[in-house]
Amino acid sequence: MMKVGILGSGAVGQSLAAGFLQAGHAVMIGTRDAGKLAGWVQQAGSRASAGSFAEAAAFGNLLVLCCKGSAAEDVLLLAGNDHFVGKVVIDVTNPLLFQKEGLPPTLAVGYPASLGAKVQQLLPESQVVKAFNTVPAPYMANPRLQEGTPDLFIAGNDDQAKTTVRDLAAGWGWTVHDLGGIDQAYLLEALAMLWIRYGFLNNHWTHAFKLLQK
Numbered sequence: 480m481m482k483v484g485i486l487g488s489g490a491v492g493q494s495l496a497a498g499f500l501q502a503g504h505a506v507m508i509g510t511r512d513a514g515k516l517a518g519w520v521q522q523a524g525s526r527a528s529a530g531s532f533a534e535a536a537a538f539g540n541l542l543v544l545c546c547k548g549s550a551a552e553d554v555l556l557l558a559g560n561d562h563f564v565g566k567v568v569i570d571v572t573n574p575l576l577f578q579k580e581g582l583p584p585t586l587a588v589g590y591p592a593s594l595g596a597k598v599q600q601l602l603p604e605s606q607v608v609k610a611f612n613t614v615p616a617p618y619m620a621n622p623r624l625q626e627g628t629p630d631l632f633i634a635g636n637d638d639q640a641k642t643t644v645r646d647l648a649a650g651w652g653w654t655v656h657d658l659g660g661i662d663q664a665y666l667l668e669a670l671a672m673l674w675i676r677y678g679f680l681n682n683h684w685t686h687a688f689k690l691l692q693k
């Protein structure tokens with residue numbers, strides 16, 4: 480059983496928390512307001528808890544960063560750098576900039592920069608793996624769509640950390656493609672934008688990517 484600290488209480492945090500709990504792990508969701516998760520904790524069972532970002536970061540052997548992209552640096556500060564040392568950090572964030580209601584967001588950073596690379600730079604003693612950021616929250620731990628199972632693309636510098644994420648994702652049913660180091664995270668964040676752009680243009684929000692091979 481792993482102890483997983485999930486830094487983010489939104490749709491992503493709750494969907495991944497459900498996946499980890501179902502896989503038999505213990506989860507603490509980190510938030511600025513743990514009180515709002517009282518109902519979730521009650522229904523999620525004895526291996527689920529909620530706390531501050533710092534409490535969740537201290538709790539987990541494996542950490543998941545899934546806060547609003549523009550708040551990522553603040554969340555890492557609130558969580559406390561020391562709590563990340565030597566740990567695998569799954570970075571699910573996208574650096575989205577919402578400029579006008581009803582219009583698709585843009586990326587706040589792009590090639591060759593990325594939020595994934597920034598997170599790794601801010602956590603030099605952690606093994607950051609960008610993953611799940613190209614997938615809608617409800618499918619992250621349950622990638623079964625009507626037209627098949629999509630693929631998961633990941634990037635990170637540490638092979639062992641990527642194996643941890645690959646095994647975890649495979650357990651949920653994903654086929655995983657490793658794109659290389661965290662310097663490739665810009666590709667994954669741009670791929671998330673492609674997902675978002677398609678959604679806005681077609682008013683369609685239940686799609687996901689698959690790499691087909693002959």
Ligand SMILES: NC(=O)c1ccc[n+]([C@@H]2O[C@H](COP(=O)([O-])OP(=O)(O)OC[C@H]3O[C@@H](n4cnc5c(N)ncnc54)[C@H](OP(=O)(O)O)[C@@H]3O)[C@@H](O)[C@H]2O)c1
Pocket residue numbers: 486487488489490491492509510511512545546547548550553554571572573574575611612613614615616617
């Ligand atoms: N939703 C999806 O389907 C999806 C798919 C792929 C990737 N992503 C990415 O995953 C991340 C999480 O997405 P989400 O939809 O679950 O929720 P979200 O609304 O983007 O993020 C919610 C989390 O961000 C925290 N937060 C927001 N503003 C903050 C601030 N100023 N200071 C500190 N913390 C702040 C919230 O803290 P509190 O708990 O204190 O409210 C909450 O924990 C995002 O980066 C998103 O782009 C989302």
